[in-house]
Amino acid sequence: MSTLVADTVSKRFGGVTALSNVSLELREGEIHGLIGPNGSGKTTLLNLLTGYYQVDEGDIRLDGESLARSPVQQRPRVGVARTFQKPRLLGSLSVLDNAMLGGWCETRAGFLETALALPRARREERALRDRAEELLHGVGLGYAIHRRASLLDHAEQRFLEIARGLVMRARFILLDEPAGGLTEGEIEHLASIVTALRDAGIGVLLVEHHTDFVFSVCDRVTTLNLGRMIKHATPAEVRSDPEVIRVYLGA
């Protein structure tokens, strides 16, 4: 089974230790929740997994191979995608173009091939377009395919980022607070999407504050506090853990 692993990683910023000896294993075909109070190091861990930060100690491994020193741009090549807390889209481009951008690593046509519109460039373009359209319809953005991304509302932007990650053919997709700012109905859609992804064999990491959502969809949940892992178990176990209740869930 394929896994994306953070193995006893630590990360410091200046004098502040953001993460200390934290481990996390994301398997394919599971939804893994990552929760904790503000400042507990959730996003830092996600940034380590996706290569935006480099670990100070420990290792990041994909299927046993270390990724700790490989740059951000390498992650899509090995099938690791992510979304952002504040969606990073290209506002001047259409929804379709934004989704197709996810296929960058798959296209092989070089600059000249593209400039001369040689067959391979056009073939890749067509294939990618079909695939992106399917996925956009799949996540429910079919009606907005040709709209400018800057005209999307918040939820639409989040779903578009997911579609972009899927166009990449991610084996692991790491979602940074995907439910933030979504309505109840939209969260339900989100839940059905991530479940479908899991069923298709993708490993999904959910960094979330919305605990009801996390506990209802996740297979396993990791809880962080002050840069340390305090509990790692099934949703039911985490939910009833006194330490988790004390620092995070509240009574």
Next chain:
Amino acid sequence: MTTDRIPARMHRGPATVSAAGLALAVGLFAGTAGADTTPVKIGWLSSLTGPLSSAAVAENQGVKFAVDEINKAGGIDGRKIELITRDTAGDPTKAVNFAQQLVLSEKVDFVIGPVNSGESLATVPILARAGVPNIIIGTVDELTDPQKYPRAFRAIATNEQWIGSANDYAIKTLKRSKVAIIGDTTGYGTSSAKKAEALLADAGIKPVYSVLIDANKTDLTDEMTKARAAGADVVMPWSAATGLLARVLNARGNMQWDVPVVGHPAIMGLPIKDLLNKPEYWEQTYAAGYSSTTYGVDGKLPGPTTALMDKMRPEFGGTINFTFWWVTLGYDTVKIIEHAVKTAGSTDKAAVQKALESTQNLKGTYADYSWGPKQRNGFPDSGIVINKANTFKDGSFEAAPH
């Protein structure tokens, strides 16, 4: 870069005869065709704004005055002159555009200019291709060539004439042989400095110091110090950049270096005066000037100059605070065209070329001009005089001491 000197004077006989014959033939032709009353269109490429605009503005006054004068007197053979002025702002790309516009759109009969050599180098081939007679007022030698540009006739002195006379003065009159050459890093400055070195080499002199300086360099004390250390006994700046020239004089004065400066005419211009630290820094400064704007021993300017100055004085509001030769040059360019059209009897381009080719000793204000079949530089060597810089009066100068 060719340095062949073409003799300034041609043999007279055959040229005059053929000119007469031609005039006769053309006259007969014109007579049968009936009087032509279409205007003579003159395109005037002037850099009225931008760098080096001061010369162009003065020339423009001469050009306009001549056109008005001729039109008031009934035109050339009854044909009025239509002057089409284009401001190139000293930009070669604009100059090329306007040259194309003048020949292709306006279909002018003549083009005067452009003013700056850099622009002229670009426009001369274009005008040559269109076959339009072009009165050249740039000094760079490459602008004229009877084979390549058969209808480009130069009215102004060549750079070579300026530099040659200045060299002669420094070597023969001042008896100096250790020359320091200063050029600037503009196109004009570099090619002039090179030319000056070549001409000195012809006279068997190798400069003791030679340098190209950024025209906006703020302080020249270091360069002048080096020139002095190299043992120079005369400094020859070849640059049209007023600021640079003023800094040469200031550095010399501040160092209290007693050395004559002989060089480019711009060093006599009135703008220099304002840039000098002290008025006496203009002493011992000489430059190539023109006999037409040089006061004689009697304190008088040559007759034609005085006459033009008197006629034009009201236009300047009484005082003349720019070098007057620009005005005489501008004035003469139009008079040359008048002469060419009258001689040719029409504005037919080939006839005009013939007419100008056979022009000998055409009396002008700026100079007397002679061109020939193989001679495109009409300005005579004798028209150059070395002037004393600080004698500016009414845009004219006194001769340098002999």
Next chain:
Amino acid sequence: MTTSSLPRLGTLAVGGILAVTLPFWVGDFYQLHLAALIGVYWVLISGLNLVVGYTGQLSIGHVGLLSIGSYAFAILVGRYGVDPLLTLALAGGLGGLCGFLLGLPSLRLPGFYFAMATMAFALIMAELSLAQGDLTGGGAGLPVPGFAAPFDTPTGFYWLVLLVAALITWMTWNVARLMWGRGLIALRDSEVAAAAVGVPIFRLKLTVFTFSGVTAGIGGALFASLQSYITPETFVFELGLFFFVCIIIGGRGSILGPFVGTVVLTALPEMVAPLAKLGNFFYGLLLLAVVLVVPEGIGHVIKSVMARLQKKGPEPKGLQPDIGRLAAAVRRGMRQDIQRGHAS
């Protein structure tokens, strides 16, 4: 980047026919000369547009690359008698090489540093063309030969320019509408997003900058031939600024916008004399107005007006995921993934 609609194709066809037949209906040769000049500028600007308009790298010194192409053409054809058309290609190659060498250190620098580096490059090129007098004719400059028949007449030359400009425009259009265009815009608008999808930032910048060097070199060769004589004063820094302003005013991330910008800014001072006198002040004012009022450029304004006109009926609102379709698409992707054996 979306599919081109029929009216757009129609406009393109009409424009193309007008451009090709221009010599037959234009008022006089001067206007043809202007049209050729616009075409020559456009050859450079369309390449620069990928750098400035798409990638967001503010190069204000492309006049330096232009001068390299011009001098290469003048020297190779004029002095060594190399075939002009071959030299056109060589000038492009040399321009590309110089663009590559300039981009190698400077594209790693942040925005203002990069702009200053390109400006300095333009000044250095001017300095070198003066100093290397034996090669470039120094300040006196060089005469530039024309092309051989059938490109030796104003009409023939215009068609040559048109052909080259159309080819390069087509190439930049392909780049812009296909995958590379998305990557470039990602670099401009969000390097974070670009990195997240695996766009190699520096390699893209360098490739596109090198390409702009090629078009600048080719443009330079054509420019020199059109000018018929070049001196260092031909390649003033302000010309580089002019190219840059054409793009910004026309609009970033558009091809039509900068093209309109080039046409208008080249032709306007010729038509309206007082503007010519104001010169750079006018360009500065236009640039400032655009940055303050419509930072996306005039092309963008036209686009949004068109989009508003085309908008038909209310669109369905609200997300409705189609889970079956999603799962199928993802599974299909996974299968292909396994088939290609994850070859990366």
Next chain:
Amino acid sequence: MLTVLVSGLAIGALYAATGLAYNIMFSTSKVLSVTTGHICMLGGVFGAYFMLDLGLPAPVALVGAVLVGAAFGLLTEVIAIRRVLARSDEHLWLLSTLALATMVQQAVGLWWGTEPRPFPRLADQDFTAGVLDQKYWLPIAAVVAMALGLEFFYRRTMYGKVFQAVSEDAFAARARGIATDRTRALSFAIAGALGGLAGFAAGQLTFAFFALGLTLTLYGFIALAVGGLGSNVGALVGGVALGLFQTLATYLFGGEYQQTIAVGLLMVVLLVKPEGLFGSKKVRPV
């Protein structure tokens, strides 16, 4: 040789002053303005205009030049910076300041003329003073005064502390109730005033010349990049180093490759030490 060193020092002082003006504006806005060199140019041109054309005495002209500089600095902020910074697009300020710089240069060219014009003597001194001449020492004295004044301002005055707070973290400063917009406007006015002062002091060295602005924008920036963006000591060292380097190179090899040499210096420094000699790594926005 001594003259060479002193004149290098003097022109270097002007570069350093431009670098300081860059820094002042950068600290509160994170903007490098293309108009920086033009501020100094205006100081020189207006100084000459006040004294020669209007016949005002030197101290009045100095105040006038400083005011013109300050007004232009403020104008830059109001026109080219304020509205643009409100947008998230990163490099719009480069375009707006470039546009403004182009306009100012062309306007001065049209009004004042494109030829360099003289700048009058300020102190009564004979021109034969050689290396002791005021044209060398005035810009040097001006930049020293500028640097000391800034040091005092940042360390000892309340406004200076506000500047530093905004410089370190504009967001936090705003949260603590500091009017960051006003602070930024003030910093541009101060940079303008000091730039005007420097341009005035260097007037005899540079003459009153419209094209000086762009040259100074480039060389002042090179000085700053070499010294380290954000560091005033860096600006001083970078400016003096560039001035001396340039003058010496010209002295030894001639003026043909002046710009090439200056930019070569910049490239070498950026390759070896990208943050500049005195810059801190985090300041440079890569």
